[in-house]
Amino acid sequence: MGALGTAAMASMEQRLPWFRALPAENRSWIGLVAQAGIAAFVDWVKHPQRRPAVAGEVFGTAPRELARAVSLQQTVEMVRITIDVVEAQVDQLAAPGGEAELREAVLRYTREIAFGAAQVYARTAEARGAWDARLEALVVDSLVRGEASDGLHSWAAALSWSSSPVAVIAGTADGDDPEAIIDDLRALARRSRLDLLAGVQGSRLVVVLGGSDDPLAAVQPLVGRFGPGPVVVGHAVPDLQAAAPSAAAAVAGLRWTATRRPARNCSPMSTSRC
DSSP: HHHHHHHHHHHHHHHHHHHHHHHHHHHHHHHHHHHHHHHHHHHHHHHHOOOOHHHHHHHGGGTTHHHSSHHHHHHHHHHHHHHHHHHHHHHHEEEEHOOOHHHHHHHHHHHHHHHHHHHHHHHHHHHHHHHHHHHHHHHHHHHHOOOHHHHHHHHHHHTTOOOSEEEEEEEOSSSOOHHHHHHHHOOOOOHHOEEEEEEEEEEEEEEEEEEOOOOHTTTTGGGGGGSSOOOOOOBBSGGGGHHHHHHHHHHHHTEEEEESSEEOOOSSSSOTOO
16 A cells, blocks of 8 residues: 555656645645545455445545645546556456456546545535635625724635725615525626625625726626615725725615616715715
8 A cells, every 4th residue: 555655646746747846745645645545445445345435534634725725626637646556556456367356446436536526625615615705794794884904904815805996886685595696796797807795784785896997887787686776886996995985885875765776876975976
């Protein structure tokens, strides 16, 4: 098992340029994963009645951070190389006359490895998505409350937000599925090459839109996902840190009777620039 693990790492080093560029710590973790995979395979061959618990026995040996440093596609490449190394040694590993049976076992185990890797990355994506949703809600709530704290900057950085200028739009939420509304808004914004953060607060839908000098025009494709009533657009500001007044203007405008959709509220205290 040790020789196979060493051979697999040497083959990765030779065939994968991105692997050579990884920090030594990550390469070490990958080596442990490869060895754990081979050890789990050998144990399964000894006890074929067991179903290999790949997600825990193999990928559970590495820290969660490794899934961020190595993509699913790269993981597939490493698994393929490891399987190639094992298959190349089948004639030496198998008992006399058992070569075909061992090759079949390798193929079956490869399927388990593929499903195990997909499961690990799916869980990571779900956890990341849930965490991003919480951060997004914190950003929107902070702007609505007028609390442009240091935390806002770190939350935005974690969400990879760097768009400017920024404007805040407020309206009513349409439907009982806030996640679906926000997903639709994000898809619409992406088509317009804009960045978007959104949050549903009770019956209120608040959208932070980045990347347009004319937020009143930029919000037009999004209006259909708001519920009935006014859709109020706050004024554009240079960046997210300065967006609290835009949020205040948009939220204050919801208390007014709007004749247009969307309507612009340039200031929560005055409409002289509208």
